[in-house]
Amino acid sequence: MASLKNKKAVASSKKDDTNSDVPEGEDKEFCPGYKDVDDFVKYGLGSVLLATKASGGLPQAGDDFDFYRSFPGFQEFCEVQGDQLLLCMSQIMQHHSCRSRMRDCDKLTGLEERFDLVVDSNDVILEKVGILLDEADGVNRSQQPVMPAGFQPPKIVISSWNRKGSSSGSRSETFRLLQAKNIQRPQLKFKEKVDNSNTPFIPKIFIKPNALKPLPSYFTTKHMRKERPEDLDVPAALADFIHHQRTQEHIEDMFAHPYQFELDHLTVPDSLLSKTEPKMYKPIEETPCSFIETLEDLVALSEKLNEVSEFAVDLEHHSYRSFLGVTCLMQISTREQDFIIDTLELRSEMYILNESFTNPSTVKVFHGADSDIEWLQRDFGLYVVNLFDTHQASRVLNLARNSLDHLLKHYCGTDADKRYQLADWRIRPLPDEMAHYARSDTHYLLYIYDCMKAELLDFNHGQPGLLQSVWNKSKDISLKKYAKPIFTEESYLEVQKKQKRSFNTQQLAAFRLLFAWRDKLARQEDESTGYVLPAHMMIKISEELPKEPQGIIACCNPVPPMVRQQVNELHLLVQEAREMPLLKVEIATPKTKGLAPTRTTKVTLFGPHDTSRVHIADDELPVKQGVLFSDDDHKSDTDVEKIRSLVASAKITLFEEPVAKEILESLSVAQMKARRIIESFENPFRMYLPSSGVHVNENAKSDPSSKIFEISQRWKLRTMEQQQRELELAKKAKEEAKQQAKKAAEERRKAKESYKESLQNVATVRQQAAECAKVDGKKRERVPSEPGESTPKPSKKLKSAEKKKTKASPQESFKPFDYSQSDLKVFSDTKSKDNSQFDPNRQACDPKKKKMAGGKKSHSGAGNRSMSYLAGTSNRGFRHNWPKR
Numbered sequence: 001m002a003s004l005k006n007k008k009a010v011a012s013s014k015k016d017d018t019n020s021d022v023p024e025g026e027d028k029e030f031c032p033g034y035k036d037v038d039d040f041v042k043y044g045l046g047s048v049l050l051a052t053k054a055s056g057g058l059p060q061a062g063d064d065f066d067f068y069r070s071f072p073g074f075q076e077f078c079e080v081q082g083d084q085l086l087l088c089m090s091q092i093m094q095h096h097s098c099r100s101r102m103r104d105c106d107k108l109t110g111l112e113e114r115f116d117l118v119v120d121s122n123d124v125i126l127e128k129v130g131i132l133l134d135e136a137d138g139v140n141r142s143q144q145p146v147m148p149a150g151f152q153p154p155k156i157v158i159s160s161w162n163r164k165g166s167s168s169g170s171r172s173e174t175f176r177l178l179q180a181k182n183i184q185r186p187q188l189k190f191k192e193k194v195d196n197s198n199t200p201f202i203p204k205i206f207i208k209p210n211a212l213k214p215l216p217s218y219f220t221t222k223h224m225r226k227e228r229p230e231d232l233d234v235p236a237a238l239a240d241f242i243h244h245q246r247t248q249e250h251i252e253d254m255f256a257h258p259y260q261f262e263l264d265h266l267t268v269p270d271s272l273l274s275k276t277e278p279k280m281y282k283p284i285e286e287t288p289c290s291f292i293e294t295l296e297d298l299v300a301l302s303e304k305l306n307e308v309s310e311f312a313v314d315l316e317h318h319s320y321r322s323f324l325g326v327t328c329l330m331q332i333s334t335r336e337q338d339f340i341i342d343t344l345e346l347r348s349e350m351y352i353l354n355e356s357f358t359n360p361s362t363v364k365v366f367h368g369a370d371s372d373i374e375w376l377q378r379d380f381g382l383y384v385v386n387l388f389d390t391h392q393a394s395r396v397l398n399l400a401r402n403s404l405d406h407l408l409k410h411y412c413g414t415d416a417d418k419r420y421q422l423a424d425w426r427i428r429p430l431p432d433e434m435a436h437y438a439r440s441d442t443h444y445l446l447y448i449y450d451c452m453k454a455e456l457l458d459f460n461h462g463q464p465g466l467l468q469s470v471w472n473k474s475k476d477i478s479l480k481k482y483a484k485p486i487f488t489e490e491s492y493l494e495v496q497k498k499q500k501r502s503f504n505t506q507q508l509a510a511f512r513l514l515f516a517w518r519d520k521l522a523r524q525e526d527e528s529t530g531y532v533l534p535a536h537m538m539i540k541i542s543e544e545l546p547k548e549p550q551g552i553i554a555c556c557n558p559v560p561p562m563v564r565q566q567v568n569e570l571h572l573l574v575q576e577a578r579e580m581p582l583l584k585v586e587i588a589t590p591k592t593k594g595l596a597p598t599r600t601t602k603v604t605l606f607g608p609h610d611t612s613r614v615h616i617a618d619d620e621l622p623v624k625q626g627v628l629f630s631d632d633d634h635k636s637d638t639d640v641e642k643i644r645s646l647v648a649s650a651k652i653t654l655f656e657e658p659v660a661k662e663i664l665e666s667l668s669v670a671q672m673k674a675r676r677i678i679e680s681f682e683n684p685f686r687m688y689l690p691s692s693g694v695h696v697n698e699n700a701k702s703d704p705s706s707k708i709f710e711i712s713q714r715w716k717l718r719t720m721e722q723q724q725r726e727l728e729l730a731k732k733a734k735e736e737a738k739q740q741a742k743k744a745a746e747e748r749r750k751a752k753e754s755y756k757e758s759l760q761n762v763a764t765v766r767q768q769a770a771e772c773a774k775v776d777g778k779k780r781e782r783v784p785s786e787p788g789e790s791t792p793k794p795s796k797k798l799k800s801a802e803k804k805k806t807k808a809s810p811q812e813s814f815k816p817f818d819y820s821q822s823d824l825k826v827f828s829d830t831k832s833k834d835n836s837q838f839d840p841n842r843q844a845c846d847p848k849k850k851k852m853a854g855g856k857k858s859h860s861g862a863g864n865r866s867m868s869y870l871a872g873t874s875n876r877g878f879r880h881n882w883p884k885r
Contacts, residue, residue, distance in 0.1 A: 093121045096128065186326065186344040186426055187526055196323045196523040201484040204381030205258050209355040213261040216253035257481055259358060259383045266360055266385065268471045273464040275457045278450035279335060281412070284436075284443050291435070293342040295349050301332070301339055305356035308334050310363035312445035315372050316425040316438060320531055323522050324484065327379045328425035333442035340438055343379070344426065350380035358385045365449045367391050367404045367441075369474075374482040384478050390445065392473040393452040396466055397459065404441065411451045412444045487519045499539055510577035511542040517573060521562060532562045541570070545578055669733040 034040040059065040068074045098121040187194055208215035292298055305311055316329035330341040343350060364384050366372055368391040376382040394402040405416035420437045456467040492515035518533045540555040549571045556563055
């Protein structure tokens with residue numbers, strides 16, 4: 001395919017060259033049998049498609065191919081066709097100047113080498129095809145790319161961070177990093193000490209030149225603070241704040257922009273909105289430069305600036321060895337002269353320049369003044385009125401880059417020398433190279449200002465709209481107010497979120513403690529937080545949580561001086577963090593229980609958890625959310641009656657819900673014991689479930705540092721109060737059981753007494769019989785039994801009746817039985833043949849059985865037998881006595 005497309009492109013170009021030699025009436029064929037390239041390409045594509053379909057019908061690799069390979073004819077055919085294909089591929093590679101030794105490969109690594117050759121050749125062929133297609137479309141890659149006006153190719157840094165390559169092919173230049181070693185800290189020489197307190201910044205201005213609105217009385221009487229001796233021991237800003245609280249003055253004046261009114265009423269004159277010819281700058285070698293380091297020179301400079309109509313300003317700042325930062329140098333350039341001011345030496349007298357900086361008739365040209373405006377307010381109390389920011393103009397003009405070095409290259413044709421961009425500007429005396437670098441930032445800025453003004457007007461067809469927008473954006477920058485970094489309890493979260501790390505409770509506590517320690521020490525020593533403990537080292541210590549001070553040192557490379565001095569204090573902070581309960585937390589916004597939108601459905605039959613056919617409307621009513629623990633059910637304020645659709649309340653519970661206290665108190669001892677046995681089988685984790693009677697503070701539930709929060713996320717331990725309550729319930733149950741037993745005994749005793757009382761007036765059977773005998777006048781006599789008869793055994797009913805009679809009539813005297821009248825022959829061994837009395841041992845059976853029974857002898861004497869029953873044996877238990885069938 002690639003070769004065909006290549007041939008198509010080449011053939012089309014050849015055809016165009018040869019058409020001039022062919023007569024107009026004749027049509028020359030592109031190839032024998034083909035009119036033009038399109039016919040040839042159609043035929044080639046058809047052939048490729050047919051070959052692709054035929055390859056699909058070949059045996060697949062595996063068992064099928066091995067089976068066909070076993071036939072010699074198929075094997076020979078494959079080898080011949082394979083050699084032809086390799087030959088064709090080699091010829092194509094040779095045509096495109098690629099390696100083409102497809103057949104001369106090692107047997108072991110031949111397949112891999114051939115595959116690499118094919119891949120490389122395809123890349124080369126496809127690249128050539130792309131180039132030819134681009135040329136056919138009119139794109140010529142050999143030409144240089146078309147770049148927008150003012151575009152600069154990025155600078156290439158060669159072999160090291162401090163080496164830059166030169167386009168002319170000369171030797172590469174090396175950046176020089178100048179650093180102040182063993183230099184005296186300039187903060188020590190300041191007349192007014194640096195205020196690093198954790199209080200808001202109050203403007204330093206006390207004189208307001210060029211004022212349309214007078215300065216508030218607070219600023220004018222600010223110098224009188226020294227007359228208050230009670231405020232000498234506190235920072236200046238805090239003393240002023242205390243004074244305001246005492247005098248009950250308006251605090252709004254303390255934090256308002258002093259030139260807010262002047263900037264709001266500033267109008268740009270028409271001369272600044274009209275087009276003027278740019279004034280060429282003088283060569284930097286021919287321009288005088290003055291170094292201002294005395295008060296007299298500063299006053300003379302202020303007078304010169306009041307006479308000019310515009311001047312350029314730039315600052316050099318140092319922030320590594322100071323908490324708030326220090327402005328070390330100020331460069332000012334006019335059309336005729338350059339000035340460099342030593343702001344470290346004249347820090348307390350820089351307010352003199354406010355007269356020229358706030359003059360609305362003088363244009364102050366800055367580049368990227370966002371930080372410069374804040375530094376001027378913080379260190380010197382200087383404010384800028386009528387500012388023009390070339391950075392904002394560059395953005396409006398949509399230049400390729402908005403940096404100052406690009407503007408110097410685009411408008412002035414000079415390369416900015418940034419070798420001293422990382423230098424320490426606290427160095428005194430200032431080297432000549434650094435002074436030259438500093439003045440070059442402002443020397444060309446006024447010419448750039450003139451050029452950009454003209455371009456803004458030309459870009460908008462002479463209308464001042466774009467230029468006016470740059471003036472407005474510059475005025476907004478002038479209205480910026482400096483704000484000191486204030487430490488709060490949640491300041492560490494902002495830094496932690498930027499790192500995009502997930503911490504547990506111990507790591508987060510360590511990070512919070514280290515952040516507070518770093519901020520406190522940096523304010524005390526007037527060092528930057530990066531100097532005390534860089535952020536990446538603080539993250540490393542928080543993640544590792546070293547157990548020893550040596551581990552903290554190992555986490556820092558190189559070790560900051562403050563960390564080496566305070567390593568023991570840092571170790572105590574890490575130990576304090578390790579004592580926190582270990583939980584995984586999220587720094588995201590805390591999750592509060594809200595109201596979810598009601599889910600309505602068009603289908604009447606649906607599952608409450610099936611959301612496939614559920615849509616949420618905009619005006620739907622709230623739904624009660626599911627909760628994890630049943631204790632939180634009462635917190636939801638959702639009205640269930642307002643819910644329009646069926647919603648299942650999701651609730652996670654294990655086993656059964658805890659039983660109410662009233663039900664437990666009503667159970668007896670046996671029921672309580674049975675309930676415990678049943679619960680031991682149903683729920684072996686009952687002791688870990690939350691107790692129903694324990695009061696837990698709601699704030700403690702949501703506090704990750706509390707133990708209640710940790711317990712609520714897991715199984716809740718059984719408390720001692722619950723055990724004591726169960727013991728008290730068991731004691732109460734025992735006492736109630738005793739009282740019930742006493743009541744039952746008393747009731748039984750009372751029932752017996754009432755029963756006895758009811759039987760006292762009832763006559764017994766004997767008494768009734770005696771009364772009947774008295775009435776008849778006859779006395780019942782006992783009939784003596786005949787000899788040989790046995791006394792019948794009284795029945796149990798009669799015995800019980802007699803017992804009741806004897807008990808019921810205890811008043812009758814006992815009369816013993818008279819045995820003299822009884823027949824004692826019953827106890828003898830002789831038996832009467834004609835005994836008509838019933839004998840239970842006598843059986844009514846056949847005569848044979850009577851004989852057999854009579855033939856047996858009794859082994860036991862009659863004296864051991866009862867007086868009314870004779871001895872006898874039962875024949876039921878013997879097998880030979882069973883009845884025959």
